[in-house]
Amino acid sequence: MSESANSGDAKAGIRLNRFLAMAGIGSRRVCDELIQKGMVQVNGVIQVEPATRVVEGRDQVEFQGRPVNLVHETHYYIFNKPRGVITTTSDPFGRPIVVDFLPGDARIYPVGRLDFDTTGALLLTNDGDVAYRLTHPKFQIPKVYQVLVRGNPPEATLRRVEAGIEIEAGFVARGEINGFWYRGGNTEVRLTLREGKKREVKRIFRTLGHPVVRLHRESFAALTVTGLKPGEWRELTPEEVRELKELVHGH
Ligand code: URA
Numbered sequence: 001m002s003e004s005a006n007s008g009d010a011k012a013g014i015r016l017n018r019f020l021a022m023a024g025i026g027s028r029r030v031c032d033e034l035i036q037k038g039m040v041q042v043n044g045v046i047q048v049e050p051a052t053r054v055v056e057g058r059d060q061v062e063f064q065g066r067p068v069n070l071v072h073e074t075h076y077y078i079f080n081k082p083r084g085v086i087t088t089t090s091d092p093f094g095r096p097i098v099v100d101f102l103p104g105d106a107r108i109y110p111v112g113r114l115d116f117d118t119t120g121a122l123l124l125t126n127d128g129d130v131a132y133r134l135t136h137p138k139f140q141i142p143k144v145y146q147v148l149v150r151g152n153p154p155e156a157t158l159r160r161v162e163a164g165i166e167i168e169a170g171f172v173a174r175g176e177i178n179g180f181w182y183r184g185g186n187t188e189v190r191l192t193l194r195e196g197k198k199r200e201v202k203r204i205f206r207t208l209g210h211p212v213v214r215l216h217r218e219s220f221a222a223l224t225v226t227g228l229k230p231g232e233w234r235e236l237t238p239e240e241v242r243e244l245k246e247l248v249h250g251h
Contacts, residue, residue: 013055016040016047020061021128023068024107026089028132039064074127076241077102078223081122082230087113098122101231111135111220112196120146120217121225124233133248134221140194141221141247144178147189148214149205152182157208158189167203175204186213221247 014022020031020040032050034040040047041062042054054061061068081087085096087110102108102124111123111131121143125131134141158180164172178190187210193200202212218224221244228234236244 013053013059015050016042016052016054016061017050018129019054019056019070020063020068021132022070023061024071024109024126024128025063025068026109026128027111027135028128031128034063041065071107071126074130074241075108075125076127076130076236076244077108077124077233078220078225078228078236079122079124079233080225080228080230081114081119081217083117083119086116087122098124102233113198114217115199115202115215118215118217119230121220121223122217123220123223130245130248134244135196137195139248143193143196143220144218145191145193145201146216146218147191147201147205147212148183149187149189149210150213151185151210152187153180153208153210155180157210160208161191161204165204165207167197167200167207171197173197173200173204190218 016035017028017031020026020034021028025031025034035050036048038046038048042052043060044062056070079098079101081098085098085101087098089097089099089109091097098110099108108124108126109131111125112135114120114122123134133139158177161173161175161177164174167173173193173195175194176192178192180187180189191201191204197203201215205212223236223240223244
């Protein structure tokens with residue numbers, strides 16, 4: 001599988017933020033920040049404008065003083081994230097991070113995030129373009145969660161998620177309740193979300209008065225962790241990669 005900068009208009013080149021994302025530096029949003037912080041040079045000059053256009057082969061791009069080259073081989077992994085692992089590519093406090101579990105040669109980064117104590121399906125890739133699209137709300141990528149909440153909310157309370165719940169000023173979280181089961185003093189809820197806000201599931205249920213006790217993501221973009229123990233991963237099949245790309249390019 002290959003991803004080439006020259007697939008666009010070769011004369012005009014591509015935007016610097018996209019170039020860095022395609023080189024596996026981080027998601028496009030992360031790359032915007034790195035550029036704005038002055039950590040990126042083009043032809044020896046710091047560039048703080050993410051929309052600056054660069055041409056592969058002509059322009060020399062450097063991040064933290066090291067040359068950046070486009071990644072022409074892309075990798076996609078589905079990982080069953082264990083509890084107690086952070087969804088970042090580095091941690092100043094030396095806590096376990098998700099990329100520690102993946103093969104070490106390529107620069108791979110997570111698509112979106114799961115909290116420290118959340119388990120389950122996490123996609124990781126060095127394909128910055130696909131990663132960016134998968135996290136963009138426009139594409140409505142389904143994420144299915146198994147949520148254990150405190151208490152026994154009546155159905156009408158749970159259905160409020162379908163009408164929409166304001167979890168922060170100006171942001172209404174919406175999801176589909178796919179089922180719920182009372183388990184003693186707790187309730188297990190199966191919930192599908194299509195937009196990813198930070199700690200969205202926990203904030204939804206805190207707002208409903210039934211805080212989350214345990215959270216597991218069953219699938220991301222229909223990719224499940226079936227057959228993977230916590231801490232295990234597998235590479236997506238070419239067919240799965242094709243479907244993933246269709247999801248985000250078919251619009
Ligand atoms: N929502 C949360 O609250 N936490 C996660 O880890 C994922 C979604």
